[in-house]
Amino acid sequence: MTVIAVAGGTGGVGKTLVERLAREPQIKLVILSRSKSTSEGNVQHVQIDYSDIPSMTMELERHNVHTIISTIGLVSDETSQSQLNLIEAAEKAQPTKRFIPSEYSFIQTSELLSVDPSIKYWLDAAQRLQASSLQFTRVIPGFFMDYWGMPHAKTNLQPYIFGIDIAGAVAAIPGDGNDTICMTYTYDLADYMVQLLELQEWPEFSIFVGDETTYNEILKTVEEIKGEKFKITYDSLEAIDAGDVTVPPMPSSMGSPEELKEVTALVSRLIVNGVFDLPKANRMSDHFSQVQPMKVKEFLNRCWRQT
Missing domain, CATH: 3.90.25.10 (UDP-galactose 4-epimerase, domain 1)
Structure with missing residues (x-):
């Protein structure tokens, strides 16, 4: 049974992913959260401190987390650093091999920094993952x-x-x-993500278009x-x-x-x-009929x- 951890899985698109993944019998689900919460059913809540990389590494190892899906809202330097710290903890954790960073929008590029300076948060995460030993993919569902x-x-x-x-x-x-x-409906994205997790290899960008x-x-x-x-x-x-x-x-x-x-x-x-x-070429949604x-x-x- 594969252990999947969702960071920020108590609200927004993270909660939708948790609802869908919890229905998969082959997945053991962990929610990583700053606040303490009671575990329900086959979903285990784990309280973590995003500023403490060693303790996060220990929690990932203790729960044998194989894949992390981050849905942290990147709205500030602090939240961006939280995700970067989680990536570092994931790379240090022995059982953790895969990481999906928080994106869920359009393809962020440096050319767009003049339009939206906060794109830096997404680019920083992508660069950190490229420099890591982790397998990763950037999920792009549009609006x-x-x-x-x-x-x-x-x-x-x-x-x-x-x-x-x-x-x-x-x-x-x-x-x-x-x-x-x-555009993609969030519950359709969750269905696509279930299929994505079953692939042995991931592309740099996983584009889904409903x-x-x-x-x-x-x-x-x-x-x-x-x-x-x-x-x-x-x-x-x-x-x-x-x-x-x-x-x-x-x-x-x-x-x-x-x-x-x-x-x-x-x-x-x-x-x-x-x-x-x-881009119309190589959309992952075309592969999951x-x-x-x-x-x-x-x-x-x-x-x-x-x-």
Whole structure:
């Protein structure tokens, strides 16, 4: 039985992966967490200190962890260092051979640092893994489809409105709305990850695409589903570059007006730079035909048809 450890598996995409992996009889599952928690079923919770590499190494060895899946939210220097420390502990731990770093978005490259300086966190992890003896792969599912189904979709992601407030029939579209966005539903990603873990060899990038769409296509579909025209604003490339973006209506619980504008501007820049138009060659999702991913139109219909 292979022992898989999920770092940050108590929320977000990590929780979704834990839910799915816990159904696999050949996997013994461990959740690595800063906080103390009670183990449930075949899922064991292990409290760790990300600043203490020797103690993390001991825990990985004590639980005979073979593979680590990191879902740590890389939102600061501190969280980035936590993952780097975990990579070092994994390399030192005798039974640990494989590591999946926290990415779950687009392919991060140094050329995009001017658009999003925090990409450094992902690049640092990739460089550390390349210099290690660990086998690794960087999981790239594009944008998570879940966001366009909230609050009706089954998901563990925190709510946020990107571009289109479907419930409020309001849209704030970056550019001309025709930029390709590759999307994957988080539960489909979890199914793909189960298949990925069974492979003997991993590519540097494991690209999974559930469907391809654009903001204009999403808009057309939800207008048809809801039977109403949305109030639409298109932000020009110049406005996006200046950070002068239109923010869709969002409750204050999602962040301050300044934070919401900053996030909206960043995501808009990324979309118009084409980062979510993932390479078509060598997509891992093409190799796992047993997974039938949710398509955008089907997803939107399921979430919004009866509302």
